[in-house]
Amino acid sequence: MQTTLMNKNNGIFTVSLDFELYWGIRDKKTIQEYGQNIEGVWEVVPKLLKLYHQYGIHCTWAAVGAMMTGDFRELQQYCPKNTPSYLEKDLSPYDHFIPSSQEIEDLYLYGKTLVELVQKAQHQEIGSHTFSHYYCLEDGQTKDQFEADIQAAIAVSSVYGMEVKSFIFPRHQINSSYLEILKKYGIFIYRGTEKAWYHSPAKGSEEGLIKRAFRYLDYFVKVASHHTQKTSDLHQDGFTVIRASRWLRPYSEKIKFLDRLKLRRIKQQMTYAAKNNEIFHLWFHPHDIGIHQEINFGYLEEIFQHYKKLNQKYNFQSKNMAEIAAEYEKK
Structure with missing residues (x-):
């Protein structure tokens, strides 16, 4: 007889998505530079849901609130008056x-129909990625x-009709002094960062070259650890903190020769979590895989086959x- 989660004799594979359309990338790339990736999200979401169903994958989709509206008029109804003073x-x-x-064409900004599609699917949770893709560590905001x-x-x-339970800080800018706000509104789950120093939360100006270099190397070989999490480490200050283990790097023509290393690294992390009854947390953005979809979905299929x-x-x-x-919570 198989063991169950309740007797602690198994590891956990979790997937979370930063679900944002153009709202999460608009300060870094123009529509001309990145529009094809965003357009691809409209194909990616139904394909992901089909793949999840095929392999029994449960996922948290942390949606930007602005993206959850249907058009500009609806967006205006929800925009706060007290806006960030970065x-x-x-x-x-x-x-x-x-x-x-x-x-700008609506398809880059308004994903109401996509959210409704996810909402209808089994084992898919919709969480929050803030309303505006809010940067909690940047200077000036309060x-x-x-x-x-x-x-x-x-x-x-x-x-x-959703109750927001899970939260993902945009760009992993986790501001500990803001956690009391989440508690105030009944949000007690969030995605943390890996324990390694080169994954620590920071504002954009503090993401230095050395930190980026270590983080980059870690995608392909084991630098510090497998970045898995013990279930005994989930509870912190009244929250369930589920730490990230790996961002799925999308296909890049420039480094395609590293694909085998990238996938081997992920599968080694998953295997370690499974053998040691720990949590492996994969995350990415739907727009990451908006282009080169055949190759990127090939990555996912290989990962999910390994999961099975x-x-x-x-x-x-x-x-x-x-x-x-x-x-x-039951334990």
């Missing part, structure tokens, strides 16, 4: 981007502004973030 003005969508966004953003995110989620082998051999279980929290 010193780096381009980080805020409110002053220039939103007013001019009517010139706790009150973050709270206004969270209120907006919860308001738009409530239209879908581990499931059969070690009873490795797929759970979304809310399911993990619910199971381990």
Whole structure:
């Protein structure tokens, strides 16, 4: 007889997505530079749901609230009055981007129908990625502004009848002083960063060359650890913190010769988690795989096939973030 999660004799495979369309990349890339990736999301989401169903993958989709609206008019209904006062003005969508966004095709910004598609699928949780893709460690913004953003995110989620349980900080800018705001609004689960120093939360200006270099190398070979998590390490200060283990790097023509190393690294991490009854947490953005879809979905299929082998051999279980929290609350 197979063991169950309740007697702690299995590891966990969880997947989370930063679900954002153009809202998460608009301060870094133009539509001309990145529009094809965003357009591809409209194909990626139904394909992902089909693949998840095929392999029994449970996933948390952390959605940007602005993306959950249907059009510009609906977006305006939810925009907070107390908007972030970043010193780096381009980080805020409110002053220039939103007013001019009517010139951008809706498919880059409004994913209401995609959210509804995910909502109908089994074992898929919709969490929050803030309302505006809010940067919690950048200079100039305040706790009150973050709270206004969270209120907006919860308001738009409530239209879908959703209770937001899980949260992912944009760009992993985890601000510990803001956690009390999440508690205030009933959010007790969030994605943490890997324990290694080169994955520590930081604002954009503090992401130095050495830190990036170590992080890059870690995608292909074991630098510090397997970045898996013991279930005894889930509870921190009243939260369930499910640490990231690996961002799935999308296909790149320049480094395609490293693909085997990249996938081997991920499978080694998964195997370690399965053998040692720990958690392996894979994450990415749907827009990452918006282009070169055949190759990128090939990566996912190889990973999920490995998951099925581990499931059969070690009873490795797929759970979304809310399911993990619910199971381990019982202990």
